[in-house]
Amino acid sequence: xxxxxxxxxxxxxxxxxxxxxxxxxxxxxxxxxxxxxxxxxxxxxxxxxxxxxxxxxxxxxxxxxxxxxxxxxxxxxxxxxxxxxxxxxxxxxxxxxxxxxxxxxxxxxxxxxxxxxxxxxxxxxxxxxxxxxxxxxxxxxxxxxxxxxxxxxxxxxxxxxxxxxxxxxxxxxxxxxxxxxxxxxxxxxxxxxxxxxxxxxxxxxxxxxxxxxxxxxxxxxxxxxxxxxxxxxxxxxxxxxxxxxxxxxxxxxxxxxxxxxxxxxxxxxxxxxxxxxxxxxxxxxxxxxxxxxxxxxxxxxxxxxxxxxxxxxxxxxxxxxxxxxxxxxxxxxxxxxxxxxxxxxxxxxxxxxxxxxxxxxxxxxxxxxxxxxxxxxxxxxxxxxxxxxxxxxxxxxxxxx
Numbered sequence: 280x281x282x283x284x285x286x287x288x289x290x291x292x293x294x295x296x297x298x299x300x301x302x303x304x305x306x307x308x309x310x311x312x313x314x315x316x317x318x319x320x321x322x323x324x325x326x327x328x329x330x331x332x333x334x335x336x337x338x339x340x341x342x343x344x345x346x347x348x349x350x351x352x353x354x355x356x357x358x359x360x361x362x363x364x365x366x367x368x369x370x371x372x373x374x375x376x377x378x379x380x381x382x383x384x385x386x387x388x389x390x391x392x393x394x395x396x397x398x399x400x401x402x403x404x405x406x407x408x409x410x411x412x413x414x415x416x417x418x419x420x421x422x423x424x425x426x427x428x429x430x431x432x433x434x435x436x437x438x439x440x441x442x443x444x445x446x447x448x449x450x451x452x453x454x455x456x457x458x459x460x461x462x463x464x465x466x467x468x469x470x471x472x473x474x475x476x477x478x479x480x481x482x483x484x485x486x487x488x489x490x491x492x493x494x495x496x497x498x499x500x501x502x503x504x505x506x507x508x509x510x511x512x513x514x515x516x517x518x519x520x521x522x523x524x525x526x527x528x529x530x531x532x533x534x535x536x537x538x539x540x541x542x543x544x545x546x547x548x549x550x551x552x553x554x555x556x557x558x559x560x561x562x563x564x565x566x567x568x569x570x571x572x573x574x575x576x577x578x579x580x581x582x583x584x585x586x587x588x589x590x591x592x593x594x595x596x597x598x599x600x601x602x603x604x605x606x607x608x609x610x611x612x613x614x615x616x617x618x619x620x621x622x623x624x625x626x627x628x629x630x631x632x633x634x635x636x637x638x639x640x641x642x643x644x645x646x647x648x649x650x651x652x653x654x655x656x657x658x659x660x661x662x663x664x665x666x667x668x669x670x671x672x673x674x675x676x677x678x679x680x
Contacts, residue, residue: 336559336614337429337431337432339554339557339559340432340554340559340609341431341432341435342553343550343551343553343554343559343608343609344435344436344439344540344550344609345550346543346545346546346547346549346550347439347540347541347543347546347547347550347605348400348435348439348540349546350533350542350543350546351439351539351540352392352393352396352397352400353389353392353393353396354392354396354533354534354535354542354543355392355395355396355400355443355499355539356391356393356394356395356396356397357386357392357396357534358497358498358499358536359371359384359395359396359399359443359498359499359500360384360385360386360391360392360395361386362498362503362505363384363500364384364386366500366502366503368500368502369384370384371384371395371500372501375395375398375399378394378398379391379394379395379398382394382395395499396443399443399444399499399539400438400443400539402447403438403441403443403447403450403539404434404435404438406447406450406451406454407434407437407438407450407451408434410450410451410454410455411430411433411434411437411454411455411457411458412430412434414454414455414458414459414463415430415458418463418467419467422467424467429468430458433454433457433458433462433475433476434454436476436609436610437453437454437457437475437476437479437480438539438540439538439539439540439541439605440476440477440480440538440539440541440602440605440650441453441480441483441491441538441539442490442491442496442497442538442539443496443497443498443499443539444495444496444497444498444499445483445490445491445496446490449483449487449490452482452483452486453479453480453482453483454479455479456478456479456482456483457475457476457477457478457479457480458475458479460478460482461473461474461475461478461479462475462478468615469615470615471615471616472615472616472657472658472660472661473616473654473657473658474610474616474653474654474657476610477610477653477654478654480650481650481651481654484650492510492647494506494510497536497537497538498536505536506536507535507536507537507601508520508523508525508530508535508536508537508600509537509600509601509639509646509647510646511523511525512588512589512592512596512600512646513589513639513646514588515588516588516589516592517588517591517592517593518588519588520596527595527596527599530542530544530596530599530600531543531544531545532544532545533545533546537601537602538602538605540605541601541602541604541605541606543604544598544599544603544604547604547605547607547608547609548604548608550608551565551604551607551609554608554612559612559614560608561612561614561617563621563624563625563628564612564617564618564624564625564627564628565607565608565611565628566625566628567624567625567626567627567628567629567631567632568606568607568611568628568629568632568635569598569607569628569632570628570629570632571628571629571630571631571632571633571634571635571636572594572597572598572603572632572633572635572636573594573632574629574632574633575632575633575635575636575637576592576593576594576597577594579592579636579640580592580593587641589640589646590640592639592640597635597636597639601639601646601647601648601649602647602649602650603635603649605649606635606649606650606652606653607631607632607649610649610650610653611627611628611631611656616657616660617656617657617660618660618663618664618667619660619664620663620664620667620668622667623660623663623664623666623667626663626667627656627659627660627663630652630655630656630659631649631652631653631656632652633652634648634651634652634655634656635648635649635652636648638651638652
């Protein structure tokens, strides 16, 4: 770190006022303050609702994703190595095979699984960081704004909700749409009404559905195809999942097919506990989403259906399937696009849980509902807050009349 400090001090004159790269000073300052505490800090609250600065908020969110990142590496490698063993494939081929041939493809080896998963996770994350970061720098330079650490969170969340086999050019296109259309056109961090990572994911889903939801995209092995447990449930309910030798505990721990970092409910809940403990995430939203899901699932269980097996799906299966836990913890709690009032957060969360189950059960063409439910709730968040404030104003008028 001392060597990094000396290097930053050496290039500082180039970015300072009058230097050759003066207009990129914000980029230099972001790197410097991300590694070290600046000499001048804000003595008072920089935000209206919280005294903690934006840098610490974003750093805590990145730390909370560490369990999901670990599961993304391990499970991606495990699914690939297991599929290769079942198919009798001895090498992955290409540049990945050149590296993995030295490590091995044993699905029982944690090291082999982690390295195999890393070789798929890392390219996606690097492309996301490079392309999205370039757009952030461009807009900051044009507007003469500071570059904040918000994109580090967006890049990590966007990577974790993608399948491991997605083409890298689609990764670049998706993060471009998410950053530019989902955030920067509205003014940047703090002014966007949609979650940028989900916006990019939604664009890719509707533009390239085969690469985002096909049976061949979840396991990184050529020639292997298999539906996710959530996809199986849309066809035959819980019975179809159990027939595929997938138990509830498999889904809870995350050793199933799915997006890179959203398969493990346990990892998501660990990250959520950290965010709630540090008060970065609102427990009202998290529990609101959970209660909305449980209430809707129980209602549909009571209604029942002779033609749709998803009506019988119990709430504890909804919790562990798809990206529900990941969306509940990391996406719904986005402080910018979520509701701001305390009562509004309960309504906002309940709406997401309700919409998620409704989309999963009623819409057979789209078994995963958490992404659309959160984006739908993002649109209504300002209206929810407005209604809550109007109710409070009316109560005060009656109380003081």
